[in-house]
Amino acid sequence: MRTYCLVVTELNQMPTLIIEDAQRWSRLIANGAKQLAIYADNLSLICNEKNELYCGNSTTMRRTRKRLSSLLHRLQKPISNLQHILEALRIIQERTEHMWRRVRMWNDDSNLRHYCITRQLSTSNLHELLLFLHKRYEYEWEVKEMVVLGLNGKNIDYDLKLLLAAWCSNRHAGGDEYNAKLKELYWCMGQRQCPDFRNEL
Structure with missing residues (x-):
């Protein structure tokens, strides 16, 4: 019973953490664009x-x-700042993966699978969202890493426009589908106003 209560407490905390991480991710991407x-x-x-x-x-x-x-x-200096930004993005990506693995394990339990964090958000729904975000953050982080590593390339004069475009495009952790998923979570948490998660730069 105590274990169940601990799991439920952790589940209840996750949506807020997901939203905070998404907002932080967006700010980090915008700051990275300024550094570039x-x-x-x-x-x-x-x-x-x-x-x-x-x-x-x-x-x-x-x-x-x-x-x-x-x-x-x-x-x-901007290279050093971008390396710190990349590390902060990695922490968000790894924390999201950790949450997903935890919820995936709990989702196999019939009692926990149907547990409702809110009226609109069950453990199963949270599992699907975390899987989506885990993959999106992972792919996007790899792109950002490529950009930062590319700043030390020999043909940087030629490559810089491509690197800027790659940083600002946010094809994976951005766009309509990504934004819609997070807006849905925000709505499930009973929030009236949803911040813009699209990373528009």
């Missing part, structure tokens, strides 16, 4: 400085090298 824009601006300045490096006397070249060194140093 900063990176792109600094990279553009670096390219301009490189073009001017040998277009003057020795004094001008020294100044240009100094500015170039400063810009290269500044370029590391």
Whole structure:
């Protein structure tokens, strides 16, 4: 009986955690887009400085090298921020997977399967939602990881637009189906106002 009560308590807490994670995910993606824009601006300045490096006397070249060194140093900050964002996204993805595995196990129990967290949300419904989110976050995280790793590529000048598009598209953890699933959960929890989960940038 005590175990059942503990499971029910955990089930009751999960929907709120899912919504909080979805909101945090959206904010992290938006912040990541800002960091990429900063990176792109600094990279553009670096390219301009490189073009001017040998277009003057020795004094001008020294100044240009100094500015170039400063810009290269500044370029590391958005990369570092993006790595922290990627780690935060990974934590959300892994927490969602952990919840899904827990609910999948409980869903095999006939008593727990039909337990209603709210009138509109049963354990079985929660299991389906977590499976959906687990897969979506997993696929999206892999895309974001590819973007961050791609910033260290040799052809970054050419690839940057593609990387920006890949970060901002949110094909997996975004879009109408993703948004609709979370809005449905929000409604099941009796909330009148639902935040926008579409990650529109």
